[in-house]
Amino acid sequence: MKTQLIKWLTKIYPIAKRALKKFHGGVFPSYYKELSSRHTTLQTSLPKELILPLNQHIGAEDLPLVAMGDKVKKYQLIAAADLKNLHAPIHAPASGTITAIEYRQLPHTSGLTGLCIVITTDEQQVEQTNPLNFPAKKGDACQPNTPQALKDIVYQAGIVGMGGAGFPTFAKIPNVKGKIQTLIINGAECEPFITCDDVLMQQHASEVLSGAQIIAKALACPSIIAGIEDNKPLAIKAMKQAAHKFENIQIQPLLTIYPMGGEKQLIKELLNTEIPAGTHAIDSGILMMNVSTLRAIHQAINLGRPLISRLITVSGLGLDKPFNSEVLLGTPFEQLVEQAQPKSALNYPLIQGGPMMGFEVPNNQVPVIKTTNCILANPPQTTETTMPCIRCGECMDACPINLLPQQLYWYSRSHEFEKVEKLNLFDCIECGCCSFVCPSHIPLVQYYRFAKSEIKTAKIEQQKANLAQKRHENKLAREARLKAEKDARIKAKKEAIKQKALLKAANTDEDASAPTKIKKSPAVAAAEKAAAMRKKKLTQTSQYPIDTQTQTQTEEMSKKPALSAREKAIAAAKKRSTQTKSNVENSAEKRKRKAQTASNSPSVIETAEQKAIRRAAELAKNMKKKALAEKNRVEKQTNNAPEDHQLTTSQNTGTGTQDKSVIEKPIANKRAVAMQAAKERAAAMKAKKLAEALQTKNEKIE
Amino acid sequence: MSQRLTTSPFLHNNSSVQKLMLQIQLAALPALLTHIYFFGLGITIQWTLAVLTLLVVETTMLKLRNRPVMPYLSDLSGLITVTGIVFCIPPESPWWLVVSAVTFALIFGKHLYGGLGYNPFNPAMLGYAFVLISFPAEISHWTLPSTLSGHTLSFIDSFHLIFYGHIPSLSLDQITGATPLDAIKTGLTMGKSVTDSLQSHLFYLDALPYGWTELNIAFLVGGLYLLSRNYIRWQYPVGFLLALGGMSAIFHAIDPNTYASASVNLFSGGVMLAAFFIITDPVTSSTTPKGRFIFAFGIGVLVFIIRNWGAFPDGIAFAILLMNLCVPLIDQYTKPRVMGYK
Numbered sequence A: 001m002k003t004q005l006i007k008w009l010t011k012i013y014p015i016a017k018r019a020l021k022k023f024h025g026g027v028f029p030s031y032y033k034e035l036s037s038r039h040t041t042l043q044t045s046l047p048k049e050l051i052l053p054l055n056q057h058i059g060a061e062d063l064p065l066v067a068m069g070d071k072v073k074k075y076q077l078i079a080a081a082d083l084k085n086l087h088a089p090i091h092a093p094a095s096g097t098i099t100a101i102e103y104r105q106l107p108h109t110s111g112l113t114g115l116c117i118v119i120t121t122d123e124q125q126v127e128q129t130n131p132l133n134f135p136a137k138k139g140d141a142c143q144p145n146t147p148q149a150l151k152d153i154v155y156q157a158g159i160v161g162m163g164g165a166g167f168p169t170f171a172k173i174p175n176v177k178g179k180i181q182t183l184i185i186n187g188a189e190c191e192p193f194i195t196c197d198d199v200l201m202q203q204h205a206s207e208v209l210s211g212a213q214i215i216a217k218a219l220a221c222p223s224i225i226a227g228i229e230d231n232k233p234l235a236i237k238a239m240k241q242a243a244h245k246f247e248n249i250q251i252q253p254l255l256t257i258y259p260m261g262g263e264k265q266l267i268k269e270l271l272n273t274e275i276p277a278g279t280h281a282i283d284s285g286i287l288m289m290n291v292s293t294l295r296a297i298h299q300a301i302n303l304g305r306p307l308i309s310r311l312i313t314v315s316g317l318g319l320d321k322p323f324n325s326e327v328l329l330g331t332p333f334e335q336l337v338e339q340a341q342p343k344s345a346l347n348y349p350l351i352q353g354g355p356m357m358g359f360e361v362p363n364n365q366v367p368v369i370k371t372t373n374c375i376l377a378n379p380p381q382t383t384e385t386t387m388p389c390i391r392c393g394e395c396m397d398a399c400p401i402n403l404l405p406q407q408l409y410w411y412s413r414s415h416e417f418e419k420v421e422k423l424n425l426f427d428c429i430e431c432g433c434c435s436f437v438c439p440s441h442i443p444l445v446q447y448y449r450f451a452k453s454e455i456k457t458a459k460i461e462q463q464k465a466n467l468a469q470k471r472h473e474n475k476l477a478r479e480a481r482l483k484a485e486k487d488a489r490i491k492a493k494k495e496a497i498k499q500k501a502l503l504k505a506a507n508t509d510e511d512a513s514a515p516t517k518i519k520k521s522p523a524v525a526a527a528e529k530a531a532a533m534r535k536k537k538l539t540q541t542s543q544y545p546i547d548t549q550t551q552t553q554t555e556e557m558s559k560k561p562a563l564s565a566r567e568k569a570i571a572a573a574k575k576r577s578t579q580t581k582s583n584v585e586n587s588a589e590k591r592k593r594k595a596q597t598a599s600n601s602p603s604v605i606e607t608a609e610q611k612a613i614r615r616a617a618e619l620a621k622n623m624k625k626k627a628l629a630e631k632n633r634v635e636k637q638t639n640n641a642p643e644d645h646q647l648t649t650s651q652n653t654g655t656g657t658q659d660k661s662v663i664e665k666p667i668a669n670k671r672a673v674a675m676q677a678a679k680e681r682a683a684a685m686k687a688k689k690l691a692e693a694l695q696t697k698n699e700k701i702e
Numbered sequence B: 001m002s003q004r005l006t007t008s009p010f011l012h013n014n015s016s017v018q019k020l021m022l023q024i025q026l027a028a029l030p031a032l033l034t035h036i037y038f039f040g041l042g043i044t045i046q047w048t049l050a051v052l053t054l055l056v057v058e059t060t061m062l063k064l065r066n067r068p069v070m071p072y073l074s075d076l077s078g079l080i081t082v083t084g085i086v087f088c089i090p091p092e093s094p095w096w097l098v099v100s101a102v103t104f105a106l107i108f109g110k111h112l113y114g115g116l117g118y119n120p121f122n123p124a125m126l127g128y129a130f131v132l133i134s135f136p137a138e139i140s141h142w143t144l145p146s147t148l149s150g151h152t153l154s155f156i157d158s159f160h161l162i163f164y165g166h167i168p169s170l171s172l173d174q175i176t177g178a179t180p181l182d183a184i185k186t187g188l189t190m191g192k193s194v195t196d197s198l199q200s201h202l203f204y205l206d207a208l209p210y211g212w213t214e215l216n217i218a219f220l221v222g223g224l225y226l227l228s229r230n231y232i233r234w235q236y237p238v239g240f241l242l243a244l245g246g247m248s249a250i251f252h253a254i255d256p257n258t259y260a261s262a263s264v265n266l267f268s269g270g271v272m273l274a275a276f277f278i279i280t281d282p283v284t285s286s287t288t289p290k291g292r293f294i295f296a297f298g299i300g301v302l303v304f305i306i307r308n309w310g311a312f313p314d315g316i317a318f319a320i321l322l323m324n325l326c327v328p329l330i331d332q333y334t335k336p337r338v339m340g341y342k
């Protein structure tokens, strides 16, 4: 009834079409899907050379398991990393010889180079038998019945999210049965031009569903829903036919709107659930997989084949014969595009991914990797001049997250990053809807990427500065204490009363949160100066904010969400000092008594404090390493940290009876430390959120 | 200044500020024709004068501010400002009235704040308010619809009136007079009830103001076109008309002798012009969906208040400027709920 009404309304008010689905916003671009779906899938010839980057996924770079000159067989494992790190192993897509292990340009936004294994293929194409080391008995023995067994095979097959995210799939699968209520098959494929998922569903529907069945069985997941946009009627038909065999699979046609295939959007549409900000779909009992990923899982489990090829779309307005094809990983872009008969010379950059969220590759020789779903050859178009924002709100109406892009833009432009963060910048999925509709042609997404990287950089720099300052303060405090304790022995009695008064004063000062006047150590000053310089530089170049440098930083940072763990550790150390401080304030009596003991053994105290710092540092280092793989455990550790240190540090506070003139310094310092600690805890909390936001982003468009 | 897109998205829906403004301009065409039909060709002269002033002032200001002239002149936003002013001032008012209104609007309403997109006040209304306060006498002489005055002004007549202030054959009083809203207001101050005022020749039998009703309907038609194509948002007209209509209906029910009915209120003065063409200016209105409604509703309430209890017969300009002031506050408290946050 409601849908009928809206459908009728769209006749006189076309944009009402947006109301036909459950999430906010969305846009209706021209799809150009017929370009590539018109032609049948093409057989591509075996490339002479395959280039396999060691990092085709989110997480740590793999280490090569082969050396120059080695002969490799098809399906042979050629690179993997330490299991402690998040990664996905890589297999040889074809047999041949390793002719180089060197840095080459990656198909990546950053334009970075990365270590790649280069295989020169041979004619024979010898295959490795049983590459996934299945037990000899075939058949049911390989069907995983537990989440762990499933994870093992998925890991060994090197499967990652193939919709573009590249998150290692095994890490996405929960450890326990029954946690997942719904498995969503993402067949929305909402980006213009791309048709590989469409073709995949048409031709291999049963493989996709079999992959889904395997997961559902291993995880004891009761229901499977496949969401497919209604501009793919053939795929819907094929999937429905294949789904007849199973009772628990439901095929759901969806309104064609971008970005229907976004994780949050598709979940909202299919289940009418919103994933709470800062959590993952898994936490809500939902697992989402792209159709290509599911097929890869099917191939791994039923055929024992690791991930060595994928279906991709080669399309674009610059090509005469766009096509879809199953291509080997490592095939250079240019070779594929040449096969599609470019209308004019390829003197413009190709785009990897769709036109809404894809990126220009640094050169046309970059290889197809596990996440490449589309190669786009669109001849460059000149765009219209950017005009000032007229606050028309088109962007707001188009934003699928219901952000206020115009306000985000306004504050990003004026570098008011705190306000930008308050407007939930980090929930932005960079879908590009806002830029797509902006009548002023403002490259909005560019501004958001810039703001995000700026905020992250600023946070990291602040952490560094704080750490340096903390070290310096500790040193000062220690020195002062030693001196004070010496004096204290002489003047102990006399100063006890004076000190009490002083403490009170300190207390009130802190409540008023008066600005601290601590002399900065040279290290801190230098760090802050550097930050200021950078900021200045950026303000000058603010019109087109994304230069390669900042982009590189974004990339680097996205690889290291672990930093937040380190920050947490630092915060923990700070917390310790806050607690110490409160001890000081709360029990002046106790302190006096303790002071006596403390003054007796200054050397012990010093080592204790040093130990504490070292421990914090070690902890930080440790956690940085482990955070990615075992985030939960790290969190627990960090939470424990303050308690661990409390015992040792409570003794450190023995700055009891001291000369007034000497004690002023440590107290001022302590106060500063306490205030810093409070600030830092807040910063650490934010940083944690940030890391999570990053991860969510990475998972976003499957 | 065109450059190639280097980051996603690589697609655009081909909208532009220019196209948007052009559509709004086109949607005002029915109203322009209606205006000519009832009040003569004076408006075309005013419009030409205004556009010439616009060209001179914009070019000078852009040059002074060291901005490229062409892209900013061709965004057509100035045209909308000018059109807003031209429909507000009397069609036979002296030439310097429109020139000063446009100049003031563009300089103080737009360029001094940094140009398009940065101005807090609606430039058209600022310009109009300026002449309304500075030259109240000239503003109040509105040409009577030709059927009422019995004189059809030719183009030459209008030209004379605008540039010399008189036409040889006629006295000014014969062809100009008070607007219907003026008549009601003056009537009230002289102890005449609204019902009596509505009997005057300025109104139809069913008490709708003659000429003005048609003009408002023409604006309504253009506005509905804009609305259906999503060039303007529904919150503005709905909020505004709801507030104004609702308040007039309530007060009319209480005291029909002091308060005109909702239909008189909605179809007189520049109500529909404001509802669809003026308050919809996105730059100076609230930017959130809820905010837009509140903004428009507030204007409606203020217009009613000024019309009935204020010193001016039609308070639209002041109501809009007042609500412009509140925009930052409205924006602050009407942020939509971001997905994933309860």
Ligand code: SF4
Residues within 6 Å of the ligand: A388, A389, A390, A391, A392, A393, A394, A395, A396, A405, A406, A409, A434, A437, A438, A439, A440, A441, A442, A444
């Ligand atoms: S679409 Fe563009 S011009 Fe309109 S409000 Fe958003 S940023 Fe401003």
Ligand code: SF4
Residues within 6 Å of the ligand: A395, A398, A399, A400, A401, A402, A403, A405, A427, A428, A429, A430, A431, A432, A433, A434, A435, A444, A445, A448
């Ligand atoms: S890019 Fe970000 S702000 Fe723009 S529409 Fe997408 S989610 Fe919203």
